[in-house]
Amino acid sequence: MSPLSILLVGFAMSTDAFAAAVGKGAAMNKPRLPDALRAGLIFGVIEAITPIIGWLLGRAASQYVEAFDHWIAFVLLGALGIHMIVAGLKPEEAEGEDSTEKSRHGFWALAVTGFATSIDAMAIGVGLAFLDVHIGVVALVIGLCTMTMVTAGIMLGRVLGNLAGKRAEIVGGVILIIIGCTILYEHLTAVG
Structure with missing residues (x-):
């Protein structure tokens, strides 16, 4: 993967977290x-x-799927991209009015939200296991982009509102x- 592709993956993986933020x-x-920095971290x-x-x-499964690894990466990235686009097009569900400010924005609430928005990054990791890429660099870029x-997103939340966050998720899906x-x-043209 080129440095630009890694940066684009980092950006794409951070858009759903941006929307949540x-x-x-x-x-x-x-x-x-x-x-905002605490939530970003x-x-x-x-x-x-x-x-x-x-x-x-x-990597544990790579020896069994080397012949069609590029198809796996294509399907995973495509499916995640489509999922992000669909999620970006859905109207956001209203949160309950009875929860307090602290409980909605405390460490555990942020960690659960962070984990929920990072499931796609785990799937990206599975896809990257079949490519010649240094996972540490990709993980660092994804983490820094997300932070x-x-x-x-939190600082701009008052100004942008939920609409911009949803649009960012759609853009991230298209990038994936x-x-x-x-x-x-690249893999199909290198074969010939």
Whole structure:
């Protein structure tokens, strides 16, 4: 994978976390930079760990699927991209009014949200296990992109609202589909 592809994967993986952060920022009472950085760090660390777990799972199975690994990466990236686009097009469910500010934005609430938005990064890790890529670099880029996007999303939440967050998720889905198609094209043209 080229450095640009790795950066695009990092960006794409962080868009769903960005969408969640914009929503959280819009719900928070005047979020401050330390609050946004804390949330960004929580999301970034979780998002950096999950592709490594996926990569380890994929490496364990790699000897059995080497002949069609590029198809696996293509299908996983395409499916995740489509899922992100569909999620971005769905209207957001309203949160209950009875929960308090602290419980909605505490460590465990942020960690659970971070894990929920990082499932796609684990699937990316599985797909990357079949490619010649250094997973540590990819995981670091994904984590840093997520930390940056979540921090910005929370700070911009009041201004942008949920609509921009959903659009970011759609863009991330399109990027994943393009990367999947590029991987498939590169492998199929290298065979001939």
